[in-house]
Amino acid sequence: LAKTTQPPSMxxxxxxxxxxxxxxxxxxxxxxIYWYRQVPHQGPQFIIQGYKDYVVNEVASLFxxxxxxxxxxxxxxxxxRDAAVYYCIVTALSNTNKVVFGTGTRLQVLP
Amino acid sequence: xxxxxxxxxxxxxxxxxxxxxxxxxxxxxxxxxxxRQDTGHGLRLIHYxxxxxxxxxxxVPDGYKAxxxxxEDFFLLLELASPSQTSLYFCASSGQRNTEVFFGKGTRLTVx
Numbered sequence: 650l651a652k653t654t655q656p657p658s659m660x661x662x663x664x665x666x667x668x669x670x671x672x673x674x675x676x677x678x679x680x681x682i683y684w685y686r687q688v689p690h691q692g693p694q695f696i697i698q699g700y701k702d703y704v705v706n707e708v709a710s711l712f713x714x715x716x717x718x719x720x721x722x723x724x725x726x727x728x729x730r731d732a733a734v735y736y737c738i739v740t741a742l743s744n745t746n747k748v749v750f751g752t753g754t755r756l757q758v759l760p
Numbered sequence: 761x762x763x764x765x766x767x768x769x770x771x772x773x774x775x776x777x778x779x780x781x782x783x784x785x786x787x788x789x790x791x792x793x794x795x796r797q798d799t800g801h802g803l804r805l806i807h808y809x810x811x812x813x814x815x816x817x818x819x820v821p822d823g824y825k826a827x828x829x830x831x832e833d834f835f836l837l838l839e840l841a842s843p844s845q846t847s848l849y850f851c852a853s854s855g856q857r858n859t860e861v862f863f864g865k866g867t868r869l870t871v872x
Contacts, residue, residue: 683860692764692850692863693803736802748793748854748861749819752802 653737653751660757669722669754671737676717679741684722686733732758766851766864773841781836781867783851791854792834796847841871
């Protein structure tokens with residue numbers, strides 16, 4: 650399983666766009682990139698997943714570099730409800746299906 | 761919406777005590793996981809399973825046993841609880857070919 654590296658914390662003002670980066674320099678060709686977020690007193694929730702290029706859904710967008718060693722989660726117009734810990738996970742769709750979370754990026758949103 | 765239910769939500773036990781944390785998922789998922797979450801460590805994988813009767817060792821298994829009795833039910837056992845096992849425990853499930861993981865609300869365990 651490829652290891653991921655994220656900044657430990659970020660802060661932004663309400664209404665700003667936030668970009669959270671994740672480095673996965675040893676990502677294997679079989680591995681996909683997943684992003685989750687966790688708000689206080691709850692378990693993590695899935696946000697978005699991707700393999701290459703650019704993925705977008707109603708919550709966020711995900712940009713993956715051409716060599717797949719870096720991904721960036723983009724959150725448009727953050728609000729106070731987006732204050733959470735954001736986790737980047739890299740894992741393969743294999744029979745072992747081991748899913749490992751790191752320490753994530755804590756996003757603070759200022760009013 | 762996928763459902764993962766943990767019980768109890770809170771538990772206090774004494775050092776050396778015997779504790780069982782329960783988890784049930786109604787998602788028809790093959791994979792189930794137990795994690796612990798502590799400040800400064802994020803989520804750490806204790807044990808996981810890909811079907812009834814199966815058990816796989818995670819990254820921090822010492823002091824924990826687990827048993828998957830059915831596809832729906834996954835139990836975490838602490839047979840000699842220690843204060844170092846005071847933590848927030850999450851159970852989760854995922855489908856066989858979809859690693860979107862669905863989490864329960866967590867069990868806060870305190871060992872005094």
